[in-house]
Amino acid sequence: MVYVVATAVIVGVLVYRAYDTAASLNDRELSLRASDLGQSVSLDSAGTPRLQLPPKLAAAYQAAAELDVYAVRAADGRIIAASPASFGERVAEWPTPTDDPTYFRLTSLGNRPEPYYGLALAVDSAAGPLSIFVARAAGADALVHSLLYEFVLDAAWIVPVVMALTVAIAIFAIRSGLGPVRQVSQTAMAIAPSATSVRLPEAGLPSEITPLVTAVNRALDRLEQGFAVQRQFTANAAHQLRTPLAIITAALDGMESGEELTKLKADVARMNRLVEQLLRVARLDAIALDLSATVDLNEIAASVVAVMAPWAITQQRTLAFIGSEAPVEVRGSGLAIEDAIRNLVENAVAHSPSGEEVVVSVSRDQKVRVCDRGPGIAGEDRERIFERFWRGGAAIGGGAGLGLAIVRDIMTAHGGAVSVEGNPDGGAIFTLSFAQASSLPREA
Numbered sequence: 001m002v003y004v005v006a007t008a009v010i011v012g013v014l015v016y017r018a019y020d021t022a023a024s025l026n027d028r029e030l031s032l033r034a035s036d037l038g039q040s041v042s043l044d045s046a047g048t049p050r051l052q053l054p055p056k057l058a059a060a061y062q063a064a065a066e067l068d069v070y071a072v073r074a075a076d077g078r079i080i081a082a083s084p085a086s087f088g089e090r091v092a093e094w095p096t097p098t099d100d101p102t103y104f105r106l107t108s109l110g111n112r113p114e115p116y117y118g119l120a121l122a123v124d125s126a127a128g129p130l131s132i133f134v135a136r137a138a139g140a141d142a143l144v145h146s147l148l149y150e151f152v153l154d155a156a157w158i159v160p161v162v163m164a165l166t167v168a169i170a171i172f173a174i175r176s177g178l179g180p181v182r183q184v185s186q187t188a189m190a191i192a193p194s195a196t197s198v199r200l201p202e203a204g205l206p207s208e209i210t211p212l213v214t215a216v217n218r219a220l221d222r223l224e225q226g227f228a229v230q231r232q233f234t235a236n237a238a239h240q241l242r243t244p245l246a247i248i249t250a251a252l253d254g255m256e257s258g259e260e261l262t263k264l265k266a267d268v269a270r271m272n273r274l275v276e277q278l279l280r281v282a283r284l285d286a287i288a289l290d291l292s293a294t295v296d297l298n299e300i301a302a303s304v305v306a307v308m309a310p311w312a313i314t315q316q317r318t319l320a321f322i323g324s325e326a327p328v329e330v331r332g333s334g335l336a337i338e339d340a341i342r343n344l345v346e347n348a349v350a351h352s353p354s355g356e357e358v359v360v361s362v363s364r365d366q367k368v369r370v371c372d373r374g375p376g377i378a379g380e381d382r383e384r385i386f387e388r389f390w391r392g393g394a395a396i397g398g399g400a401g402l403g404l405a406i407v408r409d410i411m412t413a414h415g416g417a418v419s420v421e422g423n424p425d426g427g428a429i430f431t432l433s434f435a436q437a438s439s440l441p442r443e444a
Helices: 002-039 055-063 085-091 138-177 179-189 210-253 259-286 297-314 334-351 403-413
Strands: 041-043 049-051 068-073 079-083 102-106 116-125 128-137 294-296 318-322 329-331 357-363 367-371 417-422 428-433
Touching: 002 041, 002 068, 002 116, 002 128, 002 138, 049 079, 055 068, 068 085, 079 085, 085 128, 138 179, 294 297, 297 318, 297 334, 297 357, 334 357, 334 367, 334 403, 334 428, 403 417, 403 428
Parallel strands: 318 357
Antiparallel strands: 041 049, 068 079, 068 128, 102 116, 116 128, 294 329, 357 367, 367 428, 417 428
8 A cells, every 4th residue: 555655646746747847848948039039139230229030040930920929128118029019019018027037928919819828038138138028829838738648648557557567566476475474373373282392494484584483493492391391390299299198098097087087088089189180181281192092982981980980979979871872983092081071070079969960971973961960150161160270269179170171181182172051950061072083083
């Protein structure tokens, strides 16, 4: 847009200057003619001023007698020469001009109705000071104006064509030159905490962009190192905590029962769960899941329910399983999917009222649903509950806010998704949606 506006302004200035120059040339020509007329006046043998035009100038005035007019007036007001005589009669009473040209306009002259443009000038000559008046009919410079008109018409269609071609070439050149930058942008979009090893390509970039991309890659190297240190610390801390917690658990099991002991056991159980979740998070962040196997969701979900049913009973809840009539196969990691379902079941049991039932179901559309009768999830919290360490304002059971985050990470690795919606009977329904086995890439 700046280029188009600038070009339009330049063309406008050029046309204006062309017409202004044409007018200046016309004024310059009239001034030269006045000077030539003054130089052609001399005194005859009787001392009378007389105009004697050179042959070329006389021929020029004779050829355009009706277009170019002039009058030469002596200092005493007497007209020395005029062409035509009517022009001399008109200027006889005009004021004496100065050394600077004075411009005038005649609406008509004689039988010609068209206007005349001219100037009056005081000139020194051999016959003394003279007043010279020269004028030209408006149609005398028709050729110049015709040329200018043709120029404007040509510019009116040539300039837009040239601008369009220039803009098209510029757009093509810029887009071609910035093509590698777009590829870098697409690569940058793939960078995430789970893909910190991705680096921006530096080959084929404009020289002005290469230092920036290099600096970004070095920053990504430092970030990857920071992530690695953080993940290693989490894994090491969780691993180191397992042994003392196991010792504490064993010691508590050997003590006599009591209210304080029950509280201690509950606290240690929560700590054990937190440590296990931290280890799962560390494994998910550090090691890519093997998704090459084909697993049956029916079998995995039934196994989880069978293993966790006794625990649910101790929590005064029950578990139910509704499987699909046929196997529901997906490609992925059986252990990771088992972890995801187990986390959902633990969450559902923790939030369900005493005596209620948690239902795990598998459908043929590659979905696993866990339904509870708890308080449900508020609409504004249904996205945030999958964030790490987010517990909301009504956390139950002293969880650390990692279970649902682990579920989301597992489903993301499988190309699927986890969602939550309200249960018509009260509570919430968590759904694991898997991609079909045929839609995932197979490893060689």
